[in-house]
Amino acid sequence: MPAYSDAPLPVGLDALVGMGMNRVKLAIAVALAEHGGCLSTPELIAALGEGVAGTTIARNLNELEDHGYVTGDVPRDERRRRRTHWTLNHANLHADLRALIQATTPSGEPPTVTG
Template structure:
């Protein structure tokens, strides 16, 4: 089995961005929630992705832990009640995560306080 290479100097913000944005299911969940006018349930998301609710739930919880999605029912109430939960996207957090990854990929620090990159925009002569 191949060994996973972890760059030693990659900042935590860039690592989080890669973990989230490097996963097709999570990105597709964000895409679907970004298109929705109102929140979507796990069942609606599972149907749209043609997958099971367990997979959707696992990925939604991971996205929620990163602050990228929000549920209309607190986690402690979800555990013990059969409550219909609707999920929404936190567009500002998704945008910020994308900016961190972009800045890091372009030679910046990949941290919230240092999103500038070393790449200079091209100017016309």
């Protein structure tokens, strides 16, 4: 098992570690945004296509939820065999991405943040 680094990060960037920036998490965020910010689990699975296993989507949704990027309308311990609707918390995602832009903008340059 690989050992993960505890490298120091600027304040406000810890949550982005949870985003993981993997393809599934990014695709989930985009699919939710494209569909008005909310989809049920089966709708999300359909939106992502047959190339992504439902279990992979569920695992990534839980990780995104742990970091505040999505919210399920059913409590986690009550989801078995119940349809969950997922809402993208775009304000949290945007705030963390702005923090990343701020932290990676060279000194003296104004950061270019839109939205």
